[in-house]
Amino acid sequence: MATVSEHPEKAAAYIADRSRSRWHDGALWFVRSKRDRMAHSLPEWEQLRSTASQIKAHTIANLPEILQQFEANAKARGVHVHWAADAQEHNEIVLEIVRKQNATRVVKSKSMLTEECHLNPHLEAGGIEVIDTDLGERIVQMRGERPSHIVLPAIHIKKEEVGETFAKYLGTEPGASDPQYLTEAARQHLRSKFLEAEVGITGVNFAIAETGGFVVCTNEGNADLGASLPRVHIACMGIEKLIPRLVDLSVFVRLLARSATGQPITTYTSHFHGPRPGCELHIVLVDNGRSRIRDSDEFRSALGCIRCGACMNTCPVFRRSGGHSYDAVVPGPIGSVLSPAADTKQHRSLPYACSLCGSCTDVCPVKIPLHHQLLTWRQQIAAQGLLPVSKTAAMRAGSMLFQHPRIYALAGALGRRALRWLPKSWVYNRANPWGLDRDLPEPPAESFRSWWQTNRQGTSVDEGMKSKEAKNGK
Amino acid sequence: MGSRARDSRQAILDRLRSREVTPVELPAIFGDDSISQVAIGFDDPATQFAGTVEAVGGLCLQVGSMQEVLNKLEQDEVYRDAARRCSLVGDEIPGNVNLQEIEDPHELSSLDFLIARAEFGVAENGAMWITDRDIRHRASLFITQHLALVVSRQSILCNMHQAYERIGQPETPFGVFIAGPSKTADIEQSLVLGAHGCRTLTVFLVDEPA
Numbered sequence: 001m002a003t004v005s006e007h008p009e010k011a012a013a014y015i016a017d018r019s020r021s022r023w024h025d026g027a028l029w030f031v032r033s034k035r036d037r038m039a040h041s042l043p044e045w046e047q048l049r050s051t052a053s054q055i056k057a058h059t060i061a062n063l064p065e066i067l068q069q070f071e072a073n074a075k076a077r078g079v080h081v082h083w084a085a086d087a088q089e090h091n092e093i094v095l096e097i098v099r100k101q102n103a104t105r106v107v108k109s110k111s112m113l114t115e116e117c118h119l120n121p122h123l124e125a126g127g128i129e130v131i132d133t134d135l136g137e138r139i140v141q142m143r144g145e146r147p148s149h150i151v152l153p154a155i156h157i158k159k160e161e162v163g164e165t166f167a168k169y170l171g172t173e174p175g176a177s178d179p180q181y182l183t184e185a186a187r188q189h190l191r192s193k194f195l196e197a198e199v200g201i202t203g204v205n206f207a208i209a210e211t212g213g214f215v216v217c218t219n220e221g222n223a224d225l226g227a228s229l230p231r232v233h234i235a236c237m238g239i240e241k242l243i244p245r246l247v248d249l250s251v252f253v254r255l256l257a258r259s260a261t262g263q264p265i266t267t268y269t270s271h272f273h274g275p276r277p278g279c280e281l282h283i284v285l286v287d288n289g290r291s292r293i294r295d296s297d298e299f300r301s302a303l304g305c306i307r308c309g310a311c312m313n314t315c316p317v318f319r320r321s322g323g324h325s326y327d328a329v330v331p332g333p334i335g336s337v338l339s340p341a342a343d344t345k346q347h348r349s350l351p352y353a354c355s356l357c358g359s360c361t362d363v364c365p366v367k368i369p370l371h372h373q374l375l376t377w378r379q380q381i382a383a384q385g386l387l388p389v390s391k392t393a394a395m396r397a398g399s400m401l402f403q404h405p406r407i408y409a410l411a412g413a414l415g416r417r418a419l420r421w422l423p424k425s426w427v428y429n430r431a432n433p434w435g436l437d438r439d440l441p442e443p444p445a446e447s448f449r450s451w452w453q454t455n456r457q458g459t460s461v462d463e464g465m466k467s468k469e470a471k472n473g474k
Numbered sequence: 475m476g477s478r479a480r481d482s483r484q485a486i487l488d489r490l491r492s493r494e495v496t497p498v499e500l501p502a503i504f505g506d507d508s509i510s511q512v513a514i515g516f517d518d519p520a521t522q523f524a525g526t527v528e529a530v531g532g533l534c535l536q537v538g539s540m541q542e543v544l545n546k547l548e549q550d551e552v553y554r555d556a557a558r559r560c561s562l563v564g565d566e567i568p569g570n571v572n573l574q575e576i577e578d579p580h581e582l583s584s585l586d587f588l589i590a591r592a593e594f595g596v597a598e599n600g601a602m603w604i605t606d607r608d609i610r611h612r613a614s615l616f617i618t619q620h621l622a623l624v625v626s627r628q629s630i631l632c633n634m635h636q637a638y639e640r641i642g643q644p645e646t647p648f649g650v651f652i653a654g655p656s657k658t659a660d661i662e663q664s665l666v667l668g669a670h671g672c673r674t675l676t677v678f679l680v681d682e683p684a
Contacts (some may be wrong), residue, residue: 027663041599044512050501051509057498064490077647083483112484136660152660159662179664190670195583211644212525221616221671228613229579239486247503250510250638253651254598264526264599265634265653268616268671274647276612287482293491300495 001449004346006388007353008331011321019156025319027155032313034262035363042254052251053367059242060294066209066242067285073212080282087117090286094119094201094234095126096184097282101232102199103128109216110134111203112150112307113236113286116329119201130201132195133222142169150321151260151309154376168387190222192472200226204237205306206252207283212244213273213284217256217266224268234282240290240303244260252306255365259308293341298376302337311360311370317353327352333360333370340377348386351377358398390433409449416443503635510635519597519630524679526600530654531667532675535619536627541564543624543678547589552620552674553680556586562609563624579613588618592652594629595677596637601651602677603637605644612648617655621672625651627681 015021039045059066069350071081084090089115098106107129108114120130120141132141136153140146142165147153154162172185202223207214212411214235215224227233243252257263293299312318312332323331328347330340332334336350351374360370382395401408419427420443428435502508514523514622520536527534537543544567547553561569567589590609592602597683602623606612615621641649656671667673 037511040512044509045513047512058500061495061497064584067487067490085482085485089482119497133670134660135658139660152663154660157662159664160662162661179661179666182661183658183666183669187668187670191583194670197582213644219656220658222669223592224616224650225613225670228611228616244500245503246641246643247635250503254623254634261659264530264603265596265651267530267652267654267657269601269651269653271644271649272647273644273649276647285486287486287489291486291493294490294495295493344540346559391663424646439571 004200004348005327007321007325007327007349011325012328013228013318014156014322014325015320021320021322023158024156024322028319028391031152031261032310032363035259035310035313036262038262038264039363040129041062042258048251048255048365049365052255052306052365053301053304054227054242055251056366057301060240060300060303061242062244063239063242063294067239070207070212070240070242071285072210073210074283075212077210077212078281079274080280082282082284083462084174084284084286084288087286088238089148089167090117090284091119091122093237095123095128097232097234098123098128098199099126099262101198103232105193106130106199106201107133107193107197107226107230108201109203109218109226110137110153111201112330113203113238115147117236117286117288119236122244131190131197132356133193133220134448135183135190135222136218138186138190139165142166146324146329147184148331149309149312150307150332151312156324162422179462185292187289194229196401197226199232200209200230201234201236201396202227204235204241204273204283205256206249206250207237207242208244208246209242211273213246213271214241215249215253216272217253218270218272219261219263219267221268224270227270228276229274231278232280232282233272233275236284236286238286238288238290240305249284254304256308259306259310259365272346287388289342293338299337301366301368302341302370304335304368305334305338306366308365309400310363310365314359314363316355316357316359321353326353334368335376337368337370337373340381344381344384346387351375351381408448412447412449416447421445488605503595504639510633513633513635514598515632516597519632520627520679522597523595523600524677525628526597527595527654527675530600530613530667531568531585531657532600532654532677533600534679535679536679536681538681540624540680543567543680546678547622550676553587553622556620558585559589560585560614560618561589563589573610573614576611579611579617582611582614582617584590585614585618587620587622588614589622589624591616592623592625594631594637594640595625595679596634598633599653600636601637601653603641603654604650605646606648612650615650615652616671618672620674620676621652621655622676622678624678624680627679630679638684 082093138155148156159177167174171188184198204214205217257266318332358371526535559569560571561567595602623658655675658669
């Protein structure tokens with residue numbers, strides 16, 4: 001069982017480096033701005049989102065039928081279809097396919113599912129070399145880190161740091177930081193890996209029930225080389241990646257890259273409908289908790305996520321605190337919805353890593369009501385008794401205060417005096433986490449209530465207010 | 475994998491069936507009130523396409539004939555310097571690598587230049603559709619250092635809805651939309667062309683009957 005991880009603690013280290021936090025914020029806001037320009041360039045953007053949302057809702061409602069239709073059509077095209085109930089089973093299936101080839105070298109393109117299942121360590125323990133071929137993923141793999149963003153895995157790393165890593169592992173010039181030069185070094189290194197590999201593993205962006213095929217989108221072409229050079233291609237996908245019809249792709253392909261990076265489409269959008277002659281194509285369908293999310297009326301629509309990362313790029317908390325602070329494979333707003341569904345206790349702090357600004361909901365291309373779901377999680381986490389005492393005690397005190405106007409007035413009067421007269425160390429200490437990064441406001445000389453009595457009593461336009469005050473014994 | 479995998483299959487399906495979910499109607503993509511009705515269109519799709527190709531990092535040359543394609547290629551330094559060239563567009567453009575004679579795609583690792591034909595292009599995003607119908611090795615499209623695609627001016631569609639309507643049902647095991655050269659922005663968001671796939675993409679927009 002993993003230990004409980006608290007977002008504020010994990011974020012603190014990242015925020016402490018102010019210039020890095022600001023730089024990260026700016027880099028993601030730049031991507032968000034490109035997304036906006038793309039969204040505004042299509043007059044039908046909102047209809048696209050609604051159509052996508054409806055297609056996904058239909059798919060999730062009819063998932064068992066759609067999965068079986070996909071399986072039958074894929075098999076008819078000569079594809080091997082495997083089913084995995086959980087991460088462990090997924091890893092075993094993949095290792096077994098690799099072993100059957102007597103293979104020891106695997107190239108992998110970016111796949112959040114294989115990250116979620118921790119496939120790399122499983123294959124490595126089985127004596128298999130696994131090379132992540134997306135440049136950002138390769139960088140974090142060399143550094144022994146995890147991706148911090150689902151679309152931009154190395155967004156938290158500076159080019160000088162990439163230079164250091166490449167000098168160590170690829171023999172580039174020490175001190176080099178030119179992205180063009182470093183990318184060229186990675187190209188040469190990874191080409192040799194593509195040519196050596198006996199098996200290529202890719203993720204799946206969309207799988208089509210009607211045709212039994214699937215689509216993979218990349219800008220670098222790494223999935224395409226990994227799928228077209230080795231004799232065996234294994235595609236790993238969550239069961240929620242399905243769409244019913246080939247024409248549905250027209251909707252999702254238009255939304256995906258525009259939402260993700262502000263491009264009109266990714267460089268390569270590859271459609272796989274069967275193995276190459278004399279080769280093998282395997283698809284692994286993975287549940288790993290997805291059917292449980294489908295059971296929930298509150299969170300079901302989160303299964304429609306197409307992993308564009310737009311909610312991360314727009315989130316003010318993510319932009320400043322960095323993806324690693326979420327301690328989850330999928331960070332940001334959508335990760336804060338999905339992670340507690342997998343393990344509520346471990347990820348109980350994530351729904352609070354949110355200002356409820358609603359921006360994630362506004363940009364989501366499939367209209368997942370993310371900030372509503374985060375609020376729902378807060379209620380469920382409180383109801384399950386998973387809140388830390390610091391929060392529950394404050395909530396209880398707040399509730400008592402708001403239910404008793406006299407105590408509220410008294411607390412206000414005391415607070416105004418206390419803030420004025422108490423020494424700073426009495427106010428700003430461990431009992432007041434709010435004060436860690438903020439100064440409390442200068443207290444006003446009088447309360448709003450007494451100001452009202454002096455200035456507006458009897459002249460109120462709001463009779464309801466007056467009668468309420470009268471009832472309260474004023 | 476035998477029986478356990480079959481068990482998991484049944485377990486997943488049973489689990490999904492145990493929870494009835496309110497049905498949602500599948501929206502129409504074509505026809506009245508559908509997304510394709512309101513999707514963006516262009517008065518001159520070919521001109522829009524040419525602009526979008528350049529915006530995604532490609533070079534678009536508008537030509538009248540295949541002879542003109544050859545003339546342009548011969549003026550191109552990248553093509554002139556290419557030692558191993560492969561042409562899939564017919565005898566007008568000569569090549570010295572024949573995909574049909576190659577058994578193993580790994581032999582293509584030293585391919586410098588590939589010129590192929592795309593079935594159609596899409597104005598809204600500069601993408602071109604290519605299948606493996608006439609391409610023996612899919613890998614050639616991705617492994618070549620430089621890629622040139624020939625696409626008919628008359629084949630340019632406005633948007634992706636029209637594109638998938640035209641594709642219909644896939645007849646070959648592989649099809650790909652290519653828009654621009656291979657690229658990455660994984661190092662500090664700096665755009666670099668030529669990540670794993672082609673370093674340059676040249677598009678010849680040819681005026682010919684569709």
